[in-house]
Amino acid sequence: MGSRKAWAAAAALLGALPLLFDSVLSVGILNQMLIAVLFALSYNTLLGQGGLLSFGHAVYFGLGGYVAAHALRLTELGSIGMPLVLLPLAGAAGGLLAALLLGSVSTRRGGTAFTMISLGLGELLAAAALILVAFFGGEAGISGDRTAGPALLGVNFARETQVYYHAAVWVFLGALCLAAFRQTPAGRLAMAVRDNPLRAQCLGYSAARVRLLCFLVAGTFAGLAGALFAIHNEIITSQALGTANAGQVLLMCFLGGTGYFLGPVLGAVLLTLCSALLSDYTTLSTLYLGLLFVGCVMFLPEGLGGLLVQLHARWRHGRLGSLARPLARCALPTAALLLSGVLLLELAAREGEVLHVAGLALQAANVWSWLGLAGFGAVASLLLRRELPALQAAWQQTGAAHISQGRP
Amino acid sequence: MADALLFATLNGLVTGLLLFMLASGVTLIFSMMGVLNFAHASFYMLGAYFAFSLSQHLGFWPALLLAPLLTGVLGALVERYGLRQVHRHGAVAELVFTFGLAFLIEELVQLFWGRATQDFRVPALLDFPLFTLFGQDFPAWRAFMLLLSLGIFAGLYAGLTRTRYGLILRAAITHPQTVANLGHNVPRIFMLAFGVGTALAGLAGVIAGPVLGTWPGMAASLGSLVFVIVVIGGLGSLTGAFVAALLIGLLQSWAIASSVGMADVLALLGVSFPPDHPLRDLWRLTLPQVAPLLPYVLLVLMLLLRPAGLAGNRED
Amino acid sequence: MFRMPLPALRHLALATSLALGSLFSPLTLAQEPIRIAFIDPQSGSFAATGNSAYQVLTFAAEHYYNSRGGVLGGRRLEVVALDNKAAVADSQLQLRRAISEGMQFVISGQSSAVASALSTGIERHNERNPEARVLLLNYAAVDPVLTEDACSFWHFRFDAHADMKMAVMADHIAANPAITRVYVIGQDYSFGQAVGAAAARLLPARRADLQLVGNELHPIGQVKDFTPYISKIVASGANAVVTGNWGADMVALAHGIADAGLDLPVYTFYAAYDGITRTLGEAGRNRIHMVHNDHANPFPSDERRDFTRAFEAAHPELNVTQPRLVNTLMMLVQAMEAAGSSDPLQVALALEDSRLTTMTGEQIWMRPQDHQLFAPLHVSVHTDEGIEFDLDRSGWGLRTVHTTPLEATLTPSSCQMQRPAP
The missing domain is CATH 1.10.3470 (ABC transporter involved in vitamin B12 uptake, BtuC)
Structure with missing residues (x-):
């Protein structure tokens, strides 16, 4: 072996x-x-x-x-x-x-x-x-x-x-x-x-x-x-x-x-x-x-x-560099989207409690908490939609040749 | 004994027809996409919960109409943005996706409605005993369930065999390429069919919620049973599913009404075991005790003896 | 911001903490809180009961002790919820967490599987690590075996077990001459089976003309429709039903009985709280009877009334569903004060044979032989008349109709306890 x-x-x-x-x-x-x-x-x-x-x-x-x-x-x-x-x-x-x-x-x-x-x-x-x-x-x-x-x-x-x-x-x-x-x-x-x-x-x-x-x-x-x-x-x-x-x-x-x-x-x-x-x-x-x-x-x-195997393959062929830029541009909106999603769920689960995030006090009873979070999430997802095609293209491109797809 | 048998038969029919409402959707979806929708019973649960919430504001009857619609729309969205995406990854991924979805819907229901059983009642209009036989009432609501599900079966059957849409749908199942070449949007047909299937499940949820309980475990308790029916009936066969649903409904009901047990069988064989035998529980089992598990026994036997199911053909 | 080199920072921190430590250490030691691990489900299907129990426990600790200067000369009680998702493996993990964080008291109760795992786990842990012992206070798991064949010195049960409750129920049923034929139905697992066996043993012994006309078991959570069972009950000619069902199985059974128009009393163990009372509503009127301790209607004492009002004011969406938790906490504190320490062994010894007057005004007793608590038990009926404190904000509640005094609830135990060497 x-x-x-x-x-x-x-x-x-x-x-x-x-x-x-x-x-x-x-x-x-x-x-x-x-x-x-x-x-x-x-x-x-x-x-x-x-x-x-x-x-x-x-x-x-x-x-x-x-x-x-x-x-x-x-x-x-x-x-x-x-x-x-x-x-x-x-x-x-x-x-x-x-x-x-x-x-x-x-x-x-x-x-x-x-x-x-x-x-x-x-x-x-x-x-x-x-x-x-x-x-x-x-x-x-x-x-x-x-x-x-x-x-x-x-x-x-x-x-x-x-x-x-x-x-x-x-x-x-x-x-x-x-x-x-x-x-x-x-x-x-x-x-x-x-x-x-x-x-x-x-x-x-x-x-x-x-x-x-x-x-x-x-x-x-x-x-x-x-x-x-x-x-x-x-x-x-x-x-x-x-x-x-x-x-x-x-x-x-x-x-x-x-x-x-x-x-x-x-x-x-x-x-x-x-x-x-x-x-x-x-x-x-x-x-x-x-x-x-x-x-x-x-x-x-x-x-x-x-995912790790694919990344590793790209790294071995020195192609990780061309992924870095689109990846970085997607990272922030993705994080924001995840954050708003998690906060929305937590808000739904904690009736009567106050969630303190980044100096804001979020409350299930307050409709602005919901609207604000939803708006935040919507903006993040719009941004992500704009950035994602570039990442997908870069991913396809770096993986197109040489790299074996699928199971070993 | 006769009275118990009569009631057992009536109840078996009610349960069987209810199961068929779910099984018909699963069958339809399986014929189209070749995937067994594990989450189907979750749409049944969503139907009940939607109807419960809507009925608090609009009354029961509008909820009876709106909740299945809402469930159907949700189902169509799941097909469009979820299942279609996963379809590319193969059949196992699809099955696992619906499995995960069922898990997710249960969690979401708990998040929004809480974990306790909801106070979802039969509407006052039908909240009376239809008739009393041998000291037991038969509620009017059950008769309504019976009629409604029979009506759905008839409507579905007629819709699939007698209308233009049914024709296109059936053609799309067997010859998707040809139907697409004739100018029909096959993915959209599938999405609509998925919506109709889940709407049916939602409707089943609305009428079952008040009597069988509206609680987060209601999907899990029914989900695998619906699967069993679809498999026993023969994957993809609507008639098979109908027969299997009734069979299982009646079988469970009759088994509970009976009082046969292992003890009788052993006595018949002239065998006896000491009371502290390590398998003592096994020798004491009775038929009513295991009645709710009979469908699974039937499933295993069926797959061993006639893998294609009651009405399945060997092609697929 | 100006940056300090890291080693310098570390030295400064060390020096500060040393200086502060030498100044305040005797005081801070005395103020160190007593942390109690509450290992119960806080997420998953069984979380509703675990959540409300945690709130009651925290509230009681605040209400009775922390707001009045703490226990053992000023130490606070701190209840830490450790989520076990009602699973055995997670409970074991949370027990290890409690042990690593130096907690010495564990309160748990939902599911006898969890209680059994914790009890055996703690017994072995204490044997292997006598320097870091832990005490288990079980507030709700009722499998008799926990204080019988599987009893442990480190396990104390604050709820009456299944056989004791069944005995009280049998007393109540036997006192009603109208009842002659009883039908028993239950979930097919150890608790449902224990209820069935106890009913078959106790009922005919209480009154000669009392007979069991059915003893049915069904798999847990697998029955979609109870009507076939109802038909069987009707056919048997029963005039009372006994069931150990809980959760959705309980609700469905009660609704099935009401839908079939049967006018039978149903004797239950778990037909209230956490949404069940509201869902039963009219279907349960004067029909559902439940055996429990710490009854609420009519209100037994002013203290209980004050506590309930204060709790419901703080948690408008909850009820004091399990006043046993308050008894558990009170007896624990009483034992700590008696022992003058929070050492689990000393506390356990002080708990044995201890007595307490609860906030309901009842006397309760911890039997040393098997660590089983004895208290007056009550049978109450589900109704909306004469209810001062309803449940689930529904107008419905439980009104007491029968009380068995403490002495009459005593049952023999087969417990052979392994006591730690003195």
Whole structure:
């Protein structure tokens, strides 16, 4: 692999992060980030690599987590003595088993049929998790003490950083496996089936079997991520396999870009940060995430990852310079438009409160606050409309030759 | 038992026809653009909320007319400035776009109307029991719902098969190039059709809002169900959607009325499990307990056994 | 503006802070606020209840303590809202935030999943970090298991749990000889199932001719139309309905019953506040009964009246929906004053077996064995007559029709508490 340096750098970064951000909270956020990264990577094996859009991927994450949580609990009760470092394997096995059971029926067809079955199964499993109290533990979920198992080299995983490094090793290994899977003949075949199932079949490959293989890989690593979630939180509840969680991972992948291996990583990191920190400033954090998502699907089909790759390509060819001027001319109106939009939404959400911005006191009850903001936004959008064509032209021009478009 | 069955059938019909009003729009849009509109139920929710707000100023009946119009205009705008843009990025992006849109509309509704259930009432004119049978009233409003949705079905069917516009629309679905060559503006036809579809959803919202509740979760609770119907009916088939909607409405209603459970099945088989069996909840399940989940079971079975759906053909 | 070289600036700042610090440090230490983490949803679908609870809590802290010179000799109470979006993972993260910022008290309540996650999380955190312990005050999560098999020394519950409330409801139902056939319907998850099981156990035991004619469960939030269930209720010949439903499921069920013209009393746990009372309106008149603590109509005490008026004047769009929050805060402060410190262990020990007279004038008691609060419980009816304080500005409210004294609400507990080593 030519990207050894990149992997080494990633490992170094993983090692250094908790040294830089060492509070209980930041290690907690880092931990969540790791779990989200692996979950998103596993999902992209399905979506980006196999072209299978699933609305029920949280099922495998959740079931893997439940298997791990039950093992954790049994260890705490003393029935079994499973070392913590092996728990993710149990979770992965749980995910694999679930994917084998459900995947053998749902991957027979691709496209819309697959998406619909995933939706149906997702809804069914989410409902079943609440109804079947004996296994899923009802609303209170299944919880276990991660320090109960036999200690490894004196490490008992009481401290957050120990859990972080444990998760980091597993996520690193998982990412390595998923990256390697893309390079195997089977992984390549999955892309072929994604792009042209008929042709792949004519060459003698069974599209259904390739899809199933992809599905199994994705389910296994989702289960692994679920186990890491159970270890980190020491509890798992039915929320983990709910539809909201399934939507979240879709959001991460699209935000980061499904066409690149690092896209979901970027999306997972961004989304975790946003949902952890945005709610400190506003009650509308979910709305902003929704807007970001829809905007991304509309204007950045390749995701933020795609944007970065395109920028990087232009930079490598020394063409970034000619973009700078139109970009700068668009920056101010864009910022103004975003600002007015955010202020309008915040104003709507805060009835009876006064918003102080740049020496102005904005109030929901004051009609001039609304008109002023709307006018400000309108002027900004008019300016943007005038400047945007130049940027678009420059973008097209710098990308026209030499630069490969689309997926690598 | 007979009375329960009769009521179950009546209620099943009301629910089924309501579901069809939504499913017809989804079907129409799928035939045109090949995209399943995840946000369709969100327009149903918007219809209910628009009608609630309008009825506070104008009274219910003008709202019944205006709210679907408003919803339709909004739908057409979404098609023009949203979906058409995303169309270039492929089918998956379109589906994901409508998924994001559904999420966004729910958030916006919460922002503007709040999170609580709204006090949206049946108009006084129709707020009386139509008849009482075996101690249970059948509200006049439900009969109105029944009639209105039947009327919509008839109107839609006639409109698509008997009028010039219907002809052009159907031609545009199958042969967009030819229709464009004949001088019709195909994108505008699609935009209008999208508007009509969402307006229908809005109308469904107006008539369902007062009885099924007007709250931010009303779209999510119906959205995936409408999908299920469209898929079971066979993607793109209006008749299939009609049959599937009625089937699911009746099936749920009857399942609730029944009282069969796993315990009966096990007794029939002569099997028994200890009360502390790890899967004990599974052996105690009853049909009414899982009735609202039956459509999903049906969906999975249908896709396995007859992937094209009830009335679908194998071409697409 | 003149610019100072950076090192010089830093030295100046250090010197100033040292000088100021040595001058004021004893005073500032005494004035350091007691920060309470309020981990509840502030955004998302469940935010309405979390928001209004936060306002009540902040208002009570200001009204009773901060405006009267603070607690523990002048320390302010500061309630910090930490949004958990009603999700387990976010709650864990917010708990870590509270811990990193040195907060030692957590108040939370919505959803038993969150309460369970916080309770087990705090238990383990305290065991592993005895130097930075945290105390959990649960104001509303009612899964009995939290003070039974899954009880924790660091968890205190200030609401009656599902089984206790069901027992009170059974008393009230049994006292009405007209009711002989009861139909139970609920959401299919641990709470709805617990209500069903408790009803099946308690009702026939209260009166011999009281029988359960139906015990139905339906998936949460999946039922679009309740009429088929109503038909079943009619067919069963029931003359009362018991339900643990909440939110939209509750509203839809009540409207279904009213639309079908059934004249049945409906006994509920969560059929009021946050828009529900207004939406029920006429459909609920004299039909909806709710079991709760801290009743409001007729007003039990002047103090409660003053507090409610003051709160509603400050927040015209809100109600004092959960007076339990005020009890929670009062008992916490009382324990702090008794312990003479804000150390969670000392406060927890002082909370055990403590008693308090609430602003309603009722006696409440924290049982040491399982950390479950006991208080008089009431059954009230949804009506617009004799309502001094309505809900949702709708003219409708709850009027008390039945009271069970504290002693009669005592239930045995299976709690085997692990107490920290002294």
